[in-house]
Amino acid sequence: MAKVAFLGLGVMGNPMAGHLQAAGHQVTVYNRTASKAEAWAAAHGGSMAITPREAAEGAEFVMACVGNDDDLRQVCTGPDGAFAGMATGAVFVDHTTVSASVTRELAEKAVAAGLGYVDAPVSGGQAGAENGQLSVMCGGEAADFDRAAPVIDAYAKICRLMGPVGAGQMTKMCNQIAIAGLVQALSESLAFAQKAGLDVEKVVEVISQGAAGSWQMVNRHKTMAAGQFNHGFAVDWMRKDLAICLAAGDEVGAPMPVTALIDQFYKDVQIMGGGRWDTSSLIARLTP
Template sequence: MAKTAFLGLGVMGFPMAGHLARAGHEVTVYNRSAAKAEAWAGQHGGARAATPREAAAGASFVMACVGNDDDLRQVCFGPDGAFAGMAAGAVFVDHTTVSAQVTRELATAAREAGLGYVDAPVSGGQAGAENGQLSVMCGGAEADYAAAEPVIAAYAKICRRMGDVGAGQLTKMCNQIAIAGLVQALSESLAFAEKSGLQIADVVEVISQGAAGSWQMVNRHKTMAEGHFEHGFAVDWMRKDLGICLAAADEVGASLPVTALVDQFYKEVQGMGGSRWDTSSLIARLRR
């Protein structure tokens, strides 16, 4: 069992840190909103800290799951940042989906401070975090990954090293690219079924058993049909992720025409007041 810190207690981080505590690790949490950290400590019996540095002090592993590049920099850098509190040899594990640029920046700073660094974005959504069934895609030195993997296992269904630092973030971009196109296609399929007078439940029961089947189809078709979009991963966050994908595509010379188009569709959803709707809300713009 390891002494760990967890920075960021949103819809993903709160249950992920809870799984660490239930697995027997000694966990100290930090959250920008102190009330949430207090609630976590009350529920799980761990400790809470006033700053990232305080949370990271003495920890062998420091996990972070925050919002974006700037949020990650804020919890890592500065006199109250996690890097200032970590001892040489400790490993920082970033579960945030961030840009390749900030990953390289933080990994370099960690290395210069004698710290390990693993970029480890996750997929599986709020339900995956709550059930401890996340897919974790990692980048980093083999030794850093080997040390961190048994700790990450507390909330992972699968955890795999994809290559050196940055490979985890690149793999997460592949994940978001695939989801964007899939959700748009599913939205069009269900909207077409509605306008054709078919029963969505009957259509899905049949086509989900064939080549068209997907996790999104099985788990989201009912709420999409009902217009309920409250499943955690918001359109705002998806647009942030797709922006990262499109920027990386320019950097490596990849073409992402469908991803760019779906990003604009999500922009339309934002304009409809759906910034906090979940990603399955693409169907809403087809019903106008």
């Protein structure tokens, strides 16, 4: 068992930190809104800190799951940042979906301070975090990954090293690109079924057993058809991720015309007032 700090207690980080504590690790949490850290500590029996640095002091591993590039820089650097509190040889594991460029920037700072750094974005959504069934895609040195992987296993269904620092983030972009296209296709399929007067449940029962089947179809078709979009991963965050994907696509020369189009569809959902709806809400554009 390890001494672990966890920075960021949103819809993903809160249950992830809980799984670490339940697995027997000694967990100290930090959250920008201190009341959330207090509530987590009361519920799970761990401890809380008022700064990332304080949370990281004495920790063998520091996990982060915050909002974006700027949030990650803020919890890592500066006099109150985690890097300032971490001991030589400790490993920083970033579960935030951020740009590969900020990942490499912070990894350089970590290595210069004698720290390990693993970028480890996750997929599986709020339900995956709550059930400890996340897919974790990692980038970093093999030695750092090998040390961190048994700790990550507390909330992972699969955890793989994809390559050097930044490879985890690039793999997460592949994930988001695939999801965007899939959710739009599923939205169009369900909307078509409704407007054609078909029984959506019967349609899904049949087509989910063939080549059209997907996790999204099985787990989201009922709520999509009912116009219920409260599954946690918000449209606002998806647009943040897709902006990272599109910028990286330009950088590596990978055209993504469908991804760019669906990003604009998510913009339409934001204009409809659905910025905090989950990503399955693309169907709302088709079924006003």
